[in-house]
Amino acid sequence: MNERDxxxxxxxxxxGVVALFRLGQSLPTPQVTVHAPEADHPVRWILDLLTGGGLATLPVFALGVLPCLAAPRLLRGLIAxxxxLAALRAEGEAGARILKRYQRRLTVVLGLLGAVGALVxxxxxxxxxxxxxxxxxxTAGTAVVLRLTEVITDRGFGDGVRILLLAQVLAVLPPEFLRLYERTGWAAIAVTIVVTLSITVFTIFLAQGQRRVPVQYAKRMIGRRAFGGTPTYVPFRFPQANSPAVLAAVLLSVPAFFFGLGxxxxxxxxxxxVCFFAFARAAVRQDxxxxxxxxxxxxxxxxxxRPGxxxxxxxxxxxxxxxAFGALCSGVVALLPAAGLALLDAGPMPLVAGVTLQVVLVFLVSVSLDTTRQIESLRQQRRYAPFLR
Incomplete structure (x- = not known):
């Protein structure tokens, strides 16, 4: 099989996997009568954002990729x-395989608990x-979604969870902005264009930017030859994530009912x-x-x-x-759509439409960059494959 094939x-x-996933999010679950919140209710918009409209209508894939997102984070907490579990992580590849199996089982268990909660x-x-x-x-739908994410990761492009999360967020985006257009008219289009360009520039800047700390290696004499001594660097990047914005919006959804979302x-x-959550999330990963x-x-x-x-x-x-700088930029990126929609006097729209716009754009840029890197890696692998045989 050549590179193009x-x-x-x-x-x-x-x-194909994305199409199958969206089909599962439109198939109704048997033996269930749903009582979805009103279309303009903020709870309805939050549920649509998190599940692609699943919890409001309760299809077979009602929970979307939420169990797949929550299981790795819950497992990391259990490892600590x-x-x-900590000993398994220290065992290397063999322990990683066992933890991966535990993560898959935990995903199904979370799907079971989510199914019971959705019915209640x-x-x-x-x-x-x-x-x-x-x-x-x-619950079976959650297991199928888990398998679909693995198929994309193994045989497709990018991370399966991120691709399917992007697909379900894109599914709820057009209705949200159609309601925004009905409220505010053509001003919404102008604000959306400005916000979209700004978020895209900030996201690419954060994703591509890095701080290079110079590193020097000591020379070693082997026989009469000197080896080493070449300079290099340790790159530092700010990790991209949408979870701080979503988590902040969810935490502020309750007090928003008292003093208004705008x-x-x-x-x-x-x-x-958003700044706090972004800083905490990135700082925990540093060692x-x-x-x-x-x-x-x-x-x-x-x-x-000095070493050490x-x-x-x-x-x-x-x-x-x-x-700290990356967290501040994440806060600015999260603030742009919410502030722009608040200027339009869009009522409760800044909560969902603002977060949705940011999540979609950050995912689009990050997934596009990751896919480009993956394609380039495959091309390089194909190019040098004859020399490695």
Missing amino acids: SLRRRILVTL LIPR FHGQSVLDGHAAIAVVCL DPWWIGGYFVL MDKVAGELVRVGGFVPGI NPTAQYLDHVSRRII
């Missing part, structure tokens, strides 16, 4: 609390036979929470002691900084400054 096959697999939300009794059939269908206090609190120890092991050092603990402190200082 391989790329075509991956694209077709990704598009349960020594047995719609006022259904979970004790009769009809409810049992609905729970089985919804209120300046709501927008200010939204900005602060500069490990990086400094790896540099010592391979004979590398930062010029002007001083290097770790210096790298931590640089990393935190980058994280």
Whole structure:
């Protein structure tokens, strides 16, 4: 199979899985009568954003990719609390396979709990036979969605969870902005264009930007030849994520009912929470002691900084400054659509339409960059394959 056929096959697999996923989000669950919130109710918009309209209508794939998103984060928390799971993570590839199996089972369990919660939300009794059939269908739907994400990851382009999450968010975007256009007219189009360009520029800037810390390797004499001594660098990037904006919007949805979604206090609190969550999420992932120890092991050092603990402190200082700047930019990116829609006096639209627009654009840019890198990697692999045989 040549390079063009391989790329075509991956694209077709990704598009086919997305089409099957959206079909599952339109098939009704048997033995269920839904009582969805009103179309203009903020709860309806939040549910549509998180599940692609699933929890409001309760199709077979009602939970969307929410269990697939929650399971890895819950498993990481369990690893920190349960020594047995921490030991498995330290076992390398064998332990990773076992943890992957636990993650898949945890996803199905979360789907089961979500199915029961969805039925209770719609006022259904979970004790009769009809409810049992609905729970089985919804849980099976979660298992199928999990498999679909794995198919995209293994045989398609990009991360399967992110691709399907983007698909379900795009599904609820047109109705939201149609309602916005009916409220505000052509001003909505102008604001949307400005906000879209601004978010795209900020996202590309954060995704491509990096801080390069110079590293020098000591020379080693092997016989009469000197090896090493070449300069290199340690790249620091700010990790991209949409979870801070979504989490901040969900936390502020309750007090928004009291003082309004377009209120300046709501927008200010939204900005602060996004910055805080983005900083906390990125800071937790940093382990500069490990990086400094790896540099010592391979004979590398930062010029002007002593190896060991001083290097770790210096790298931590640089990393935190980058994280703080990235968190501030994430807050600005999250603030742009909400503030723009608030200027239009769109009522409760800034909560859902603003978060939806940001999530969609950040995902579009990040998925496009990841897909481009993956295509380039495949092309390089095909190019050098004859020399590696």
